[in-house]
Amino acid sequence: SYDLHRYARLPYSCTHCGSCGNVCPVKIPIPNYVFYWRTEIVEHHEDELIHRLEESGMALVLRNATNLSHAEKLGLWALRTLPKWLLNSPANPLAKDHANPDPPKETFREYYKRTKNQGNNN
Known part of the structure; x- marks a missing residue:
């Protein structure tokens, strides 16, 4: 048996890059399991408010190329402009x-x- 409540944050540590599945020596489809457990967490209402807000925000950003382009520029501006103490604060768990x-x-x-x-000058 597993404790879904206790480990609900674990699948959200994944960025879904797929590298873990690519390098697994016994070919365990780890990305599929991460997606499955995120689905279970949401269906059992064990997800956190911050995850729902992040997903809603990303749905807005990824809705179209214009929104994504503006978000990229805003993110780059924030990385250049915001003080390091804020970027490295407890508000940023990474x-x-x-x-x-x-x-x-x-x-x-x-x-x-x-x-x-630049590469098409042949």
Whole structure:
């Protein structure tokens, strides 16, 4: 038996990059299990308010390319502008164990737009 309430935060530590499944030597489909357990957590109302707010916010951001582009620029501005003590505060649980690298000079979209035709000079 498992304690869904006690371990409800665990699947939310995953970024869904899929690397764990790719490198698993016995080919356990770990990303599928993470998705399954997140679904179980939500269906049993063990998810946290912050996760529902994050998902609602991301649904708005990912609704269209314009929203995503604005969010990218806002995020980059925040990384450059906000004081380090705020970015590394208890409000950011990832800051406890991770140091943020220096922010890039431009968003990926800006970089792509600037460089997309540089390799096609043949």
